[in-house]
Amino acid sequence: xxxxxxxxxxxxxxxxxxxxxxxxxxxxxxxxxxxxxxxxxxxxxxxxxxxxxxxxxxxxxxxxxxxxxxxxxxxxxxxxxxxxxxxxxxxxxxxxxxxxxxxxxxxxxxxxxxxxxxxxxxxxxxxxxxxxxxxxxxxxxxxxxxxxxxxxxxxxxxxxxx
Numbered sequence: 654x655x656x657x658x659x660x661x662x663x664x665x666x667x668x669x670x671x672x673x674x675x676x677x678x679x680x681x682x683x684x685x686x687x688x689x690x691x692x693x694x695x696x697x698x699x700x701x702x703x704x705x706x707x708x709x710x711x712x713x714x715x716x717x718x719x720x721x722x723x724x725x726x727x728x729x730x731x732x733x734x735x736x737x738x739x740x741x742x743x744x745x746x747x748x749x750x751x752x753x754x755x756x757x758x759x760x761x762x763x764x765x766x767x768x769x770x771x772x773x774x775x776x777x778x779x780x781x782x783x784x785x786x787x788x789x790x791x792x793x794x795x796x797x798x799x800x801x802x803x804x805x806x807x808x809x810x811x812x813x814x815x
Contacts, residue, residue, distance in 0.1 A: 661684050662693070663681065663691065665693055666695060667698045669699070693718060696728065719763055734748065
């Protein structure tokens with residue numbers, strides 16, 4: 654196969670009921686054993702059950718990806734926000750107004766944990782980028798709160814004339 658095919662993508666439309674985590678892991682391991690470049694595409698986890706079942710599947714599968722990051726050249730979500738999909742079972746890590754959902758924080762914690770296990774410069778750069786993104790997220794949060802207060806008429810800001 655090597656030389657004819659460069660890589661293989663795993664379209665990952667997952668539901669909490671199918672495929673099971675063990676079936677998904679087995680397929681992943683078979684792809685890895687081929688020696689081909691692996692890409693995880695169209696990742697989503699749907700559920701008609703409570704959110705905790707979705708989070709458990711996300712934890713197990715994302716940990717698999719992190720543990721095998723050196724074998725995966727690309728990871729993409731099918732979409733980012735539940736408001737952008739025709740699906741009613743809220744499969745993404747952002748909800749209304751791109752507000753992070755629990756899955757977003759699960760992914761961050763798994764990534765941070767993996768980074769803490771290494772001490773190279775790349776990890777430091779990634780850690781810095783995560784911290785920078787968290788700071789930006791906080792700034793955006795405060796800007797939204799400020800805009801909402803201003804829209805509600807709690808205060809007005811007028812430019813001074815000099």
